[in-house]
Amino acid sequence: MKRTTRILTILMFVFLYIPMAVLIVASFNTGKDLTKFEGFTLGQYAALFRDPDLLRLLGNSLLIAILSTAFSVVFGTVAAVGVHNLKPKLRKAALSLTNIPMTNPDIVTGVSLSLLFIFVGGQLLRQRESLTFWTLLIAHITFSLPYVILNVMPKLHQMDNSLTDAAMDLGCTPIQSFFKVTLPEIMPGIAAGGIMAFTMSLDDFVISYFVTGMDFVTLPVEIYTYTKKPIHPKIYAMFTLLFLLIFVLMVTMNLLQLRSDKKKKETRVKAVKPAVRVLRRVCAVVLILCIVGGCCFLLLQPKGDTITLNVYNWGMNIADGTDGTLDIIAAFEEKYPNIRVQYATYESNEVMYSKLKNGGITVDVIIPSDYMIARMIDEDMLLELNFDNIPNFRHIDEEFRNNDFDPENKYSVPYTWGTVGILYNTKYVDQADVTGWELLWNEKYADKILMIDNSRDAFGIAQYLLGYDVNTTDKAELQACADKLAEQKPVLQQYVMDQIYSIMQNEEAWIAPYYAGDSMLMMEENEDLAFYLPVDQGFNLFIDAMCIPTCCREKEAAELFIDFLCDPEISGANMDYICYASPISEAREYMEEYLAESEVIYPSSEILAAGTNYQFLPGETSRYVENLFMGVRGSVSEGSDNFGLILTLVIVAVVVVPPVLRVGKKLRKRAKKKSA
């Protein structure tokens, strides 16, 4: 019995620590892949400290964690003392409030807070930007507080109340007695609560993910969006360091406590040793410094002359200086030193649209695709551009002006154009099978096929295959497409957007529909990949264009940015990195030759003639398609009419009835007592 539990325990620890070992080993890897160790290096650690963006994210996470912990430790301790001395009934109520964030799933807490901030900030206060640093801080404090309270309360319970009374009898004021008697007694609880709050805040992803706006992003939220590139090993290096830091913190905490426990055994009451006193003071000073530092950091954040421009773009859709390309944002900031670009990415038009529609954020420049621009124009979500500020618009080719989605060309400036085709691995896929979109339904390659994870492109593929119009609003046709997509599900490995990169490059999957430029990038990494356009059935020809949404704050700076990107030389350098086609023919001259001549990026005009554009769909149709797609993805069936009422009644019953019953029980008890 004893031996089995021991072996089980050891196995359990192995199980718990295997993924950690994988990550730590990966931080010393020269290669980028998590699973292929290519050589030992410490270079990732050096690279980490040379990456200002990563350090800024880490700084953000630490700032939030330190501030929220400091606040909840102080506030929580005071509150715990207060709650402890409350009348039992009130205390119970306060504790059930404390338990709400503990028992609620994180996703519900996140959703509820984000709705609260958007509702109060956006609809009641008419603030344009309601999801900021401060709301994130409030969210973190709210879920940190219970950890402090629930760790401090038991210590207060254990404490002998006569101690404080004795202190006051001996002439202490209540405040003195708190600091001299109560505080040292409950210190272990405060420390434990503080450490838990700190680690929870540092690692929190779910709640932050829902509450984060545009300009203050923490590390875990950013990592969630790092799906396009394989995660760089320097991130593993950073987390290895963080892990070590917390490890050391916990070990010292444990050792200190062990020592103090031993001492307590030796002498129950003894004056605090000078060394310990010094240590305590040092801790206090460090804590205060952290808080003051944090506040200073906040106040000193570039304001005044510097303008922050929020750019929201597709993932990996601007040259960032890696692989010898031009760092476009840096070049822009150099040209306009008073503008600082805050850059964030999305993985589909729908994600971007939802983020803007949900509200609570400020965005200055977005780069949606054609059909989404049409929809946003229809819903008054875009501002008219002032073309006097965009002189470089003259470089845009005639054929890319006055597009269907923006007939008078008031709202958009084309950024790139491209096609959607099939990316496949020639090593595994028989060339004879590459005949059209039906390749994505081919059972021969079951479980090695990926499908694009956004409703418009997925439905588009079904429409090309079935020979329907891609801009149809006919519900029967759309339903037929949904059925076709559902039919595909058994052969699919998964639905992906940006995650496609590592999956296709690793040969984890062999076939996927995707955008030409991204496909080109993947083909550069893996020579066996090839790109195919089903010319006979038709394919999507898209234009991504720069727009300014109505939630913009810096319109002029945004127009400067758009203008900058329309410079042929800049555009050419940009296309070198993102591998799409530029709507500026002059830019082609500045591109690397093999890209400028690639059939994938610039297909011949005969092929292009077979492509079609997605056009505006009414909001109702978009929602209908989105719902159908949700159904395809998640085995969701039709809704029914009376269900809502029943469900509401059930919810009311389970949430309201138990407390009422409890009160009833009490009343009955009381009545019994009286009668007895």
Next chain:
Amino acid sequence: MKKNNSLLLSTPYIIWMLLFTLIPLGVVAFYAFTDPATGEFTLENMNALSAYLPVLWESIYYALISALICLLLGYPVAYYIAHRTPAVQKFLHMLVMLPMCMSFLLRTLAWVGLLQDTGLINRFLDWIGIGALPLIRTPGAVILGMVYNYLPYMILPLYSTIVKIDGRLIEAAEDLGCNGVQTFGRVVLPLSTPGIFTGITMVFVPAVSTFYISQKLGGTDTVLIGDVIERLFKQGQNQNLGAALSLVLMALVFVCTDIMNRFGGSSDEEGGVIV
């Protein structure tokens, strides 16, 4: 500083918690019962939820299985830790907590690296001649991810109840002729039920609402309620339906914790928090 000050000290906290926990839940309910376009009261969102029942059942199923596996795996570990010397106990306790300090996202990604078709485990299996197995994108992988991530939440409450069991009770049982299995079944297990129920709740709640684990380790047919909520908010263009679904999830968790509290005996008012 007794009674008068206590109100003064606790009121700001109570107000804070009302503002940022209870009222937001009210806002969720408000969104759940309003029409996205017109902002009028409607039951449409709730009606639409019947379509998501299969997903809800599936999430509950996965979370329950994970909680039970966690219990089976966690109990021996907690029992073992609880019977060490205090110093060793502290150390092992810390070892259980420690993995939670490394990013949850990265640890899950590490499992992707281990389990995928071209991953470490399959390459090893290939090397010893067994050949690659379909590990990732199976229900098993999702459950593994849940068990891995939430196992500490099971071990810690179990440990803290087992360690409180009076050793003399066990001795008494043995003196009265119980063998090891009987002592365990009649003394230790019943006395540790509060820990069992707390542990199950603490694993069940995050597992039933996760979306990252199922997105990374699950296949096309493992869509959980958390995935749907995330999708509705982040790309489905329907916050109101998402709010309705969140409301149901909240009610579900409320019922579960209520049941668990009732079975676990009236746990003291501090609530069953870890540590």
